[in-house]
Amino acid sequence: MAISTRISQALHALPKTELHLHIEGTLEPELALRLADRNGVTLPFDGIDDLRSHYRFDNLQSFLDLYYQLMSVLCTREDFSDLMFDYLAHAHADGVHRAEIFFDPQVHMNNGLDYDLVLDGLLDGIARGRAAYGIDAALILSVVRDLPVESAQTLLDAAAPRADELLAIGLDSTEVGYPPELFERIYARAAGMGLHLVAHAGEEGTAEYIRQTLDVLHVERIDHGVRIIEDPTLVRRVAAEGIGLTVCPLSNLRLQVVDDVAKVPIRQLLDSGVCVTVNSDDPAYFGGYIADNYAALAETGLSIAALADIAGNSIEACFAPEADKAAMRTELDQWKTEYSDLLG
Ligand SMILES: [Zn+2]
Numbered sequence: 001m002a003i004s005t006r007i008s009q010a011l012h013a014l015p016k017t018e019l020h021l022h023i024e025g026t027l028e029p030e031l032a033l034r035l036a037d038r039n040g041v042t043l044p045f046d047g048i049d050d051l052r053s054h055y056r057f058d059n060l061q062s063f064l065d066l067y068y069q070l071m072s073v074l075c076t077r078e079d080f081s082d083l084m085f086d087y088l089a090h091a092h093a094d095g096v097h098r099a100e101i102f103f104d105p106q107v108h109m110n111n112g113l114d115y116d117l118v119l120d121g122l123l124d125g126i127a128r129g130r131a132a133y134g135i136d137a138a139l140i141l142s143v144v145r146d147l148p149v150e151s152a153q154t155l156l157d158a159a160a161p162r163a164d165e166l167l168a169i170g171l172d173s174t175e176v177g178y179p180p181e182l183f184e185r186i187y188a189r190a191a192g193m194g195l196h197l198v199a200h201a202g203e204e205g206t207a208e209y210i211r212q213t214l215d216v217l218h219v220e221r222i223d224h225g226v227r228i229i230e231d232p233t234l235v236r237r238v239a240a241e242g243i244g245l246t247v248c249p250l251s252n253l254r255l256q257v258v259d260d261v262a263k264v265p266i267r268q269l270l271d272s273g274v275c276v277t278v279n280s281d282d283p284a285y286f287g288g289y290i291a292d293n294y295a296a297l298a299e300t301g302l303s304i305a306a307l308a309d310i311a312g313n314s315i316e317a318c319f320a321p322e323a324d325k326a327a328m329r330t331e332l333d334q335w336k337t338e339y340s341d342l343l344g
Contacts, residue, residue: 003298010304010339011095011294015331016311017318018091018099018279018290020223020246022142022172023080023122024071024107025282026087029055035073043073055285060204060255061174063285071107077121084125085132090283092133094291097328098320099135102142102170106155115158123165136324138167140198143186146174152186160193167319168196170223171213175205180212187217196319198246200224203257207231214243221245221317226252228274229265239273244317249296250288251281262300270306277314278307304342308332 003011029051036043045051057063074080084101091099101122108118119139126137141159143152159166169190171183180199187197199217202210203224210228213219214237225245228234238245249264251257258264269276278297283289288296294307315328336343 001299001301003295007298007304007342008291008295010335010342011298011307012093012291013335013339014095014294014308014311015097015315015328015335016095016290016294017277017314017320017328018096018101019221019244019277019314019318020102020248020279020281021087021091021099021290022102022104022282023084023087024067024074024104025286026083026090026284027070027074028284031083031086032070032073035075035079039073039075039079041073041075043069057255057285063255063282064173067282067285068107071104072111074108074111075113077117077124080118080121081125081128084122084137085128088125088129088133088135088137090289092129092135094289096290097136097331098318098324099137100140100167100318101137102140102172104142104144104172105158106144106147106151109155109158115155116162119162119165136320138319139165140168140170141166141190141195142170142172143183144173145171145178145183145200149182149186152183153189156186156189156193163193163195166195168198171199171201171217172223173200175200175203175209179205180209181216184216187219191218196220198223202227203252203255207234210234210238214238214241219243220319224248224252226257226265229268235269235272235274239275242275242316244275244277244313245269246277246279246317248279248281248286249293250283250286253296254286260300261296264297266297266302266310267306270309275313275317276310277317278310279314304339308336308343
C-alpha cells in the first residue's frame with residue numbers, strides 16, 4: 001500500500017541512527033562516472049545508461065563484482081571527503097543523527113592507495129558533515145572476508161597507529177565459505193586496540209555463522225543476521241543479551257535474500273524482543289537510503305509505532321556516549337508527541 005505524504009514526512013523526521021552503511025556503497029553512478037573522468041580511470045561502460053543497466057543483481061556476488069569495479073574511481077583524499085560529505089547530507093535529510101560507517105581499506109590499498117589517504121579523506125568528510133549539519137559519524141574498519149586473513153593482519157598493522165580515530169572493526173563481503181571463525185585472531189587483536197566489534201553474518205550464511213560471531217569473535221552487534229529466524233534458540237539468546245541486529249530490507253530485496261520486503265522478519269524479531277534496527281547497506285546500489293527503507297516497511301503494513309520502536313532500538317544499539325544517546329531519546333520522545341496521531 002502507498003503511504004501518505006504525512007507518513008513519509010514523519011519517517012524522514014524520525015530521529016534515528018544508521019548502523020549499517022558502507023561508504024563505498026553510496027557511490028552513485030553519476031558520481032562514479034564523474035570521478036572516473038576526473039581521475040583518468042577507464043571503466044568498461046558506455047555512458048550512464050549502460051552503467052545503470054548493470055544494477056540488476058542475482059545475488060550478493062553479482063553485486064560485489066560491480067561494487068569493487070567502481071571503487072577504482074576513488075583515488076584522492078578529496079574523492080573520499082566528497083563521498084562522505086554527500087552521504088552525510090543525505091543522511092541528515094533522512095533524520096539520521098548519528099551514522100556508524102563501514103569502509104573497506106583493503107580494496108583501496110589493493111588499488112594502490114595509502115591507508116592514511118583514505119582515512120584522512122573520510123575523516124575530513126565527517127568533519128565537514130558535522131560542521132554543516134550537526135550530524136555525528138564514526139568509522140568502522142571493515143575486513144573483506146574473502147581476501148586472505150594475512151591481508152587483514154596487514155590492514156590492522158596500517159590501522160594500529162591511529163586506532164583511536166576508529167570506532168569499531170567489521171567483517172563484510174562474500175559470506176558463504178568464509179566462516180567468522182577464520183577471523184578469531186583478527187578480532188582479538190582489534191579488541192586489544194580498543195575497537196568495538198561487529199560483523200556481517202546470516203545474510204546468505206546460516207545461523208551457525210551468527211553463532212560463531214558471538215562465541216568466537218565476541219561481537220557486540222550483528223550486521224544483517226536475518227537468517228537467525230531459522231534458529232529460535234539463537235533468537236532468544238540475542239534478545240536476552242541485547243545484541244543489536246542491523247537489518248537492511250531493500251538490500252535483502254535487491255540481492256534476492258527475500259522476494260518481498262514483507263518477508264524480511266522484522267515483525268517476528270520485534271515480537272521476540274530482539275533489538276532490531278533498519279539501515280540502508282549500499283543505498284546507491286539498492287534503490288534507497290534509510291528513510292526509503294523505513295518507508296518500504298510502512299508499505300508492507302508495519303505500523304508507525306513499530307517503526308518508532310526500531311528507531312529507538314537504533315539509538316540503543318549505537319556506540320555513542322551515554323549523554324548523546326540520552327539527547328537522541330529526548331528527540332524521539334518529542335517526535336512521538338508531534339506525530340501522536342500516527343501512533344494509535
Ligand atoms: Zn553490509
